[in-house]
Amino acid sequence: MILSGLFKDSFAASRLLKFSTELPFIPTNQSYQIFSLIENPNGFICNTMMKGYMQSNSPCKAIWVYKLMLESNAAADNYTYPILFQSCSVRLAEFDGKCIQDHVLKMGFDSDVYIQNTLINMYSVCGNLGDARKVFDDSSVLDLVSWNSMLAGYVLVGNVEEAKDVYDRMPERNVIASNSMIVLFSKKGNVEEACKLFNEMKQKDLVSWSALISCYEQNEMYGEALILFKEMNASGIMVDEVVVLSVLSACSRLLLVMTGKLVHGLVVKVGIETYVNLQNALIHMYSSCEEVGTAQKLFSESCWLDQISWNSMISGYVKCGEFEKARALFDSMPDKDNVSWSAMISGYAQQDKFTETLVLFQEMQIEGTKPDETILSDHGRNVFFSPVAAWLKDLWPEHEYKKRMPLNPNRRILTS
Template sequence: MAELKQLHGLMITSSVIRHIIPVSKLIDFCVDPKAGDFHYARSVFNQIALPSVYIWNSMIRGYTNSDTPVEALIMYRKMLQTGFSPDNFTFPFVLKTCSVTGDRDCGRSVHNYIVKTGFESDVYASTALLHMYACCGDMEVGLQVFDDIPKWNVVAWTSLISGLVNNNRESEAIKAFSDMESWGVQPNEITMVNVLVACARTRDIETGKWVHNCLARLGHDPFMSSNKFNIILATAVVDMYAKCGSLETARNLFNEMPQRNLVVWNSLISAYNLHGRAEESVNLFVDMQIAGFVPDQASFLGVIGACASLGVSALGQCLHAYILKTSMSKDLAVGTSLVDMYAKTGDLESARKIFEILRKKDIKAWTSMILGLALHGQGAEALGTFKSMQEDATVVPDHITYVGVLVACSHVGLVDEGWRHFNEMRDVYHIVPNQDHYGCMVDLLSRAGRFEEAMRLVEEMPFKPNITIWGAILNGCEIHENVNLAEKIRAQITELKPQGSGVYVLLSNIYARAGRWQEVKLARELM
């Protein structure tokens, strides 16, 4: 920068400063995000009597890519106020700033100006508008903008697909990719990454394989030695296979990668646990550190989840001790995950300690504590914790929270309170009960011997009862020795053909208590 300032001085003394082209180059260097100086750039800009549109664009672009992007909007407004007319290169920079700052109102204002000045048919301006609306969560307007683009090039298609993925409309993103192929537009690597993300989220392995084949056909497959290795694309491929449950393929491709990043390690750690291979998840976490990678939040969340799945409290304690030595010890998400892990492994004392020191308790933290207490027989404390949560106006219970609450009511035998919470969930928080909620209520009513209410609730359910719900009623039948109802339910159970033997054990016990040994024999034969 010192040399640039010397050059600036020389330009002043030699009168070159009056010429627009060298001044434009000077501004370009000054706004470079890596080596520039924005204060100096602004000083140079203020000395220019009549800056060209190119210079205005340079200043706006520089601020857009800086730590103070809002300054780009200020420059844009100043440009309009001083009578300068933006061109088709101005709008993408300004709209990018709106995207970064989430300023949808400003974006709409720019959109109106684009229409007013006749730039809506410009592909650069239109694509930037699409990206802005997608980033601001207004995808419907973004789709209208896309439809109005006169010629859909790869940038427009990629912006559309990326916007759909970022707005959790993955199926539409996959459909758009298929349409893109039909229109004869060849996707680039950024397009492919976004489609692979969509396939991973929807667990669409067949489409994922098709996209992987497209990579090979178009010469983008990062695992082919003839192609330049793209670690971002390779990570997306591995992540897609991993999330879709094709762990062997994911691991084989992972092993082929000439270089790896933390993201791909985290992807596999999480996927192994997600698909019931928690021990391998923990082993990968260790291997990752041996390879020289420092765990981040995602790493710890993945391995903490694996420890919770394994149900080994000692392993979780070792991991917790390690976390305390890192910067992640104060991370809210990691702390919440530790609460969940200890609660699931039955170490309620440790769960309570971490829960109490969390600087901010979100719904996940409260729910983990409530559910952990409820599932380990501490129903009264779980309900007390839920009451404390309701006193925090910033936290709203979700469907999982109410599973914990209803389990707690069932274990304590509070039928009326269970009904109150069940109705509150629907009427106050507008949560549609699922089979877990109905199952909890049926269990609560059956444990209390209120079989008529339980059966009426089963009949009112908007779906067919599963084996868990029939098992809950059978459990109540065993407690209250209701052989007649158990007899009626047996036909329903036989029709479902359950895989486990739990319900048949309950049936056998019920018949045994009634001295009906022939039925006991039949029930045991079905196990």
Template structure:
């Protein structure tokens, strides 16, 4: 029923028979009866009856009684927020207590604009004047909307009405300016205040933490007269977020009193900063000290167990959650689904998902991610198709799953469906599509993503920027890749790696080595991937001496142990230069077993340089290493054929047939109408024509 109509109906009934309404609600109007009747009020109709009786009897004009009615209405969820100002209007002179209650209700129910309107109406009436509790409520409304302009006007009112020295008012102003990002004004208020309390210190500390001003936050915390739990817990969480877990732990150890939030913040700190073992040890200590655990603590512990693949510990935490009766909590259940998925125990994840009485979108997305982590792509797609509701994360998760499992064409097709459905792709989805576009050399799709990023004015961070550079390089658009690279405000090591490898692969090995030198001049330490790109550039350039120098610098300067890729590049570099004996010596002395690719590089060079004896020796090693590898057989066949040894070539072909070793057919990709089509060598003319 409409609030106004409901009250009007009751008022008409009350006018016709005052006594009948009185008998329904209460026999005599007094404060004690009003309080008891309000306690029994359970719905809007009952409230309207009470309000109507107070109006008819005139009791509504009693200042204290009317304020109790307003307070009840403001704190009752079943009373429509729009009805609260009408309750005030029915009172001839509502006191400040009543105005404050209604304004506070507007803030708490997410309607800060109503708070501003009520405050303006109160000032227009001129009576009552704001008290020390009024302006803090209005500041909360301003903070809710980050309305700094209105807040500054209220600040002027605070000075006008003489509340500038009230600590409660000052604290809310400090918080308001901090929320609005104006930490300078917040600090000025803090420094000028003559009566600071713990809330004042907590407020300015929170402001610096919110502004990510590390040193200022540390200084304020160190100067606090008394470090309370709220401040200490906030600092632990802040130090965790900025990657300073050792300092966070030192602070934790110094705390004279800790609560469950302190333990939770410290465990989460370790987990966030890659110290999962320490997170589990911290939880063990917490448990041994008999500190009561809650849902938040267990979620952090499950995250650490998942990242460590600590199955036993994860199952123990699951058992503890069951024992304490919180296993059915939604966030905890979702964390368990994620943990078991990371253990590749998809059946346990399924059991949790389908047995949970309360599920949300996060639950469904967690289960979908679980299927994909376990590489159950078909199950994931079936689950995705049956999801009653999908959000951008659902689409992004499925697209990323396809891309990470090499199903690049499916990723592109699903991305097109996502667009048709009107969903806005998030960064993981865009990065996955760029990765798929790079692998399929789909320049049209990759360029669309770049145009989308520019159109939406999205910031290009190192992850997105690296994906763009990699896509353009693999599509052969070196200038576009370089333009993205140069425009990036922040570059990660992966960005440099994509640039160096891309330049080398696209026929610019000298430029790749220049980028490698530039990176080192800027103080950016190369990693394993960087050296693969640099050695590849030397290989394309034929720069043997430079390649050997870079290879040696891995261990001597950067303390990086070469892997099979690095040795493969060095062997290929030496072999292509005709230094076959040196290349073979590298293979024989390398501390790890050579793989087929490394041996294949030398075998191919043996064919090119006509070294039959070494070629046979290396080829047989390849076949011994992988008897079914087609490359070894084909390279040996070509070696024999190039030397006119047709009998040996025929024997090699017969061996391939006997072992059922077949040469993998060549594959071509054609982009047509936004779709990438694959064609294999040997496909008929009809097979080529039908997809197009």
């Protein structure tokens, strides 16, 4: 195309650029090389390049292309500004979004519903619900996306009253809007309203079932979560990672290992057993139910392990009293965090192994890990283990000791 001079043809050049930006195996910098060779790129070509940068997770460069458009007097259109507002949303760049909004008003695109929707979303994501609502109220044309975007903004910040107001005023309520409300009620602990809304829904999708099951699980209604999951499975709804995580958590809390095994079998049948979050949930469930052998098998066979995997396995060994295996795994960890140290220290303390507790606590200090409230307490026995308390008093100055270990009426420090 360069040799034949076709690059001077805007249509041919735009087709080549569009082709290169849509193929994931072509690097964005190569697409930009094509873009840079085009003389006097028009609005469509610039929009294509901006989309390419957005698809390659380079939102800042989309703004940079827009600046080139302004310098070259290329005409922006109603496809340009939604891309720019999406770029601002990803970067939480509210100031840039306000500047672009001024350009929209100047160019006369403020009545375009797609532009208004992406602007509402940008303000909502940035937490500026006041300006988002102003755009929403001033819009001459609103569609279902407009209402859902405004509702999603209130759900994001947890504003129940405003969300309910928008939801009640919606001329048409779709599944997305109802699911958003169930999620909001769940966050606020309003299980009754979440359940009422779910039952009133004429159409339900996987997200609907998952949202209410998660609502039950987050509000410690584990039995209800499992009953609803059974209904969901009977309805032929395909499960996903999110709903299975909630169900496995409920099984762990209720120590229902047989139910957990049935869920495990369903996970394998669906083909999502290799997901690391699910593997961690299964390890935690089996460990909580004291089937540490099954948990160890999952841990050993897993191709993907993260910090949670290691901590779950260590906690499982500790709970089952297998401290040698827990310590061996702990010592072999590539990285330790507060949860790792807490599992071992609290385990030793609860078994009255104060020497091991003190030694491990000292190792933690040497490693540079700062103790948190979990490590400084022994999980609900309302006492500090005396050797650690005495050692801390010698280690820290008096003012530091009082700051880190405040006394309260529900806790007494034992002295040896």
